[in-house]
Amino acid sequence: MKDVQDLLSRPPNVINVGLEIFYKDLKTQGVRAVSVEFRPPAGGDEHLAAILRRLQG
Amino acid sequence: MPVKVTVRKNTYYDSVTLMWLSREASGVPGMHQVVVVMGTDLNRELLDRVGLLDETARKAGPSDLIIALEAVDDRAIEAGEQAVEDLLKRRQELAPDAEHRYATLRSALQAFPEADLVSISIPGRYAWREAETCIKAGKHVFLFSDNVPLEQEVRLKRIAQERGLLLMGPDCGTAVISGVVLGFANVLRRGPIGVVAASGSGAQEVTSMIHNMGSGVAHVIGTGGRDLSREVGGLMMAMGISALARDSSTQVIVVISKPPHPEVSRGVLEVLRNTGKPAVVCFMGACHRSSLADGIWGADTLENSARIAVALAQNDDPASCLGHPSGWGRWVEVAAREARRLAPSQVFVRGLYSGGTLCDEAIHILSRTLGHVYSNTPLGPGLKVERIGAGHTILDLGDDAYTQGRAHPMIDPTLRQAMILDVAQDPRTSVLLLDCILGYGSHPDPGGSLVSSIMKAREIALSAGRHLPVVVSVCGTDLDPQNKDEQANRLRSAGALVLDSNAQTAAFAGNLMAEVGGTP
Numbered sequence: 001m002k003d004v005q006d007l008l009s010r011p012p013n014v015i016n017v018g019l020e021i022f023y024k025d026l027k028t029q030g031v032r033a034v035s036v037e038f039r040p041p042a043g044g045d046e047h048l049a050a051i052l053r054r055l056q057g
Numbered sequence: 058m059p060v061k062v063t064v065r066k067n068t069y070y071d072s073v074t075l076m077w078l079s080r081e082a083s084g085v086p087g088m089h090q091v092v093v094v095m096g097t098d099l100n101r102e103l104l105d106r107v108g109l110l111d112e113t114a115r116k117a118g119p120s121d122l123i124i125a126l127e128a129v130d131d132r133a134i135e136a137g138e139q140a141v142e143d144l145l146k147r148r149q150e151l152a153p154d155a156e157h158r159y160a161t162l163r164s165a166l167q168a169f170p171e172a173d174l175v176s177i178s179i180p181g182r183y184a185w186r187e188a189e190t191c192i193k194a195g196k197h198v199f200l201f202s203d204n205v206p207l208e209q210e211v212r213l214k215r216i217a218q219e220r221g222l223l224l225m226g227p228d229c230g231t232a233v234i235s236g237v238v239l240g241f242a243n244v245l246r247r248g249p250i251g252v253v254a255a256s257g258s259g260a261q262e263v264t265s266m267i268h269n270m271g272s273g274v275a276h277v278i279g280t281g282g283r284d285l286s287r288e289v290g291g292l293m294m295a296m297g298i299s300a301l302a303r304d305s306s307t308q309v310i311v312v313i314s315k316p317p318h319p320e321v322s323r324g325v326l327e328v329l330r331n332t333g334k335p336a337v338v339c340f341m342g343a344c345h346r347s348s349l350a351d352g353i354w355g356a357d358t359l360e361n362s363a364r365i366a367v368a369l370a371q372n373d374d375p376a377s378c379l380g381h382p383s384g385w386g387r388w389v390e391v392a393a394r395e396a397r398r399l400a401p402s403q404v405f406v407r408g409l410y411s412g413g414t415l416c417d418e419a420i421h422i423l424s425r426t427l428g429h430v431y432s433n434t435p436l437g438p439g440l441k442v443e444r445i446g447a448g449h450t451i452l453d454l455g456d457d458a459y460t461q462g463r464a465h466p467m468i469d470p471t472l473r474q475a476m477i478l479d480v481a482q483d484p485r486t487s488v489l490l491l492d493c494i495l496g497y498g499s500h501p502d503p504g505g506s507l508v509s510s511i512m513k514a515r516e517i518a519l520s521a522g523r524h525l526p527v528v529v530s531v532c533g534t535d536l537d538p539q540n541k542d543e544q545a546n547r548l549r550s551a552g553a554l555v556l557d558s559n560a561q562t563a564a565f566a567g568n569l570m571a572e573v574g575g576t577p
Contacts, residue, residue: 003221003222004197004221004222004223004296004299004300005300005303006173007173007174007197007223007235007300008234008235008275008276008301008306009235010235011234011235011236012174012235012237013169013173013174014174014175014176014239015162015165015166015172015175015196017162017165017175017176017179018071018176018178018201018202019071019072019073019074019178020071020074021074022176022201022239025238025497026176026237029237031237032171034157034158034159034165034168034169034172035158035159036158036160036162036165037069037159037160038069038071038179038183039069039120039160040069040119040120040180040183041183043067043118043119044097044118044119044120045118053186
């Protein structure tokens with residue numbers, strides 16, 4: 001677990017979830033970063049997504 | 058007019074990419090409408106409203122891509138389809154390489170345990186669950202997404218606080234952590250001033266000015282717009298202030314927000330006092346003049362927040378730096394000269410803003426001398442409008458009312474470009490106020506995107522026998538991706554008056570109107 005002082009002590013390593021432009025900006029700044037290509041869970045089906053969440057615990 | 062709608066199943070692109078794509082493709086000759094969106098309920102309604110919803114689109118779901126084209130003839134439709142293909146391919150080439158790309162948050166967390174922070178910018182109804190996963194995995198979160206239910210924000214911020222983690226947001230557009238920009242922020246010199254902000258454009262204006270005055274910024278911690286509400290209670294604001302108190306690189310702390318709920322306000326000021334570090338608070342509109350009270354400086358404008366902070370960092374007395382900015386005398390003369398050139402019909406100030414707090418600051422400053430100022434984000438309920446009508450009107454085009462189905466005006470200038478012309482056509486417009494925000498996240502050429510509208514607006518006014526002053530400030534630094542000096546010069550060449558801060562542009566308009574109205 002990383003506390004806030006640790007976060008402020010050096011440039012952060014980042015996981016980007018969502019807008020590609022934000023990932024691109026992180027790389028331009030030389031940040032260690034990876035990108036998650038977000039997809040609505042269960043193809044957007046709310047009922048299925050709720051089932052999936054219960055299965056994942 | 059022929060219409061063609063194609064659906065690609067399980068093909069997802071984010072909303073900013075799709076808006077960019079739709080806009081680029083609509084430039085194809087003969088194209089009447091291009092709408093490229095994911096098949097959510099809201100988007101299908103949008104397509105229906107513009108007559109582009111057919112049977113295939115009706116059956117599309119939220120992870121299906123709908124490409125809807127309407128053009129003068131079939132040849133133009135084909136050209137449009139080809140343009141969309143080319144743009145999608147170009148977009149693919151910019152995608153992260155495979156080893157840095159993950160299909161799920163969980164796999165990314167597993168593969169990259171050294172991650173400190175997760176930046177989340179997905180639709181709000183999905184975003185809070187992802188944020189929860191991150192917090193429970195021990196990561197700090199930058200939550201750009203809005204439309205997160207209030208009760209989830211409260212719940213998640215409490216969990217984050219218990220675990221000693223920052224949850225910046227929801228609706229947090231700006232943060233800079235150890236020099237790394239998250240979201241929309243300017244490139245800043247590192248230095249001794251730390252900022253905690255519930256406001257994006259407020260943080261951008263203050264930090265840009267700190268940089269431009271030769272000082273620097275340790276960190277900008279964002280809290281999201283609702284953090285200082287009664288329900289959330291300033292949880293992240295308190296954590297941010299405490300973190301800056303313990304951060305050895307921070308010597309002065311600046312807090313920026315709209316006025317908090319009164320109970321929350323007391324709590325924030327107490328945490329600030331307990332830091333033992335010099336502090337400046339700008340609760341926008343809360344005070345009419347900067348002053349020191351109980352050991353904390355209260356600033357009346359974003360510019361003064363920066364000036365006080367820089368003075369404190371340099372061990373100077375802030376009181377000695379709070380007079381009019383240098384060069385102000387000249388602007389007073391310019392305002393008087395501009396006022397003399399106005400026609401009798403020109404009696405109302407108009408403003409079109411991309412930054413919410415900059416809009417708010419202008420409204421506060423001008424309300425003091427002009428009285429009623431109408432806005433979509435007004436100071437009181439009787440002053441709420443959705444568009445320019447009668448009276449002094451200053452609009453925040455980044456507000457939800459203007460961003461349904463379109464990108465934020467800091468990214469997409471088209472709505473503001475059109476409204477600038479409307480304002481020019483109104484014979485009652487005496488002066489037009491604009492902001493121009495640079496930095497990461499912003500349009501690659503915000504000033505340039507305003508230039509032709511400003512020139513056209515002044516021509517429209519001139520051909521009707523009116524002189525239209527256009528007043529702008531450029532929020533940014535010399536390190537920003539867009540060249541700040543060049544942006545300002547181009548705006549000047551277009552005939553705009555470019556002042557050094559948002560507060561100065563509003564004060565200029567106030568002076569101009571005082572000359573018109575004959576009030577001192």
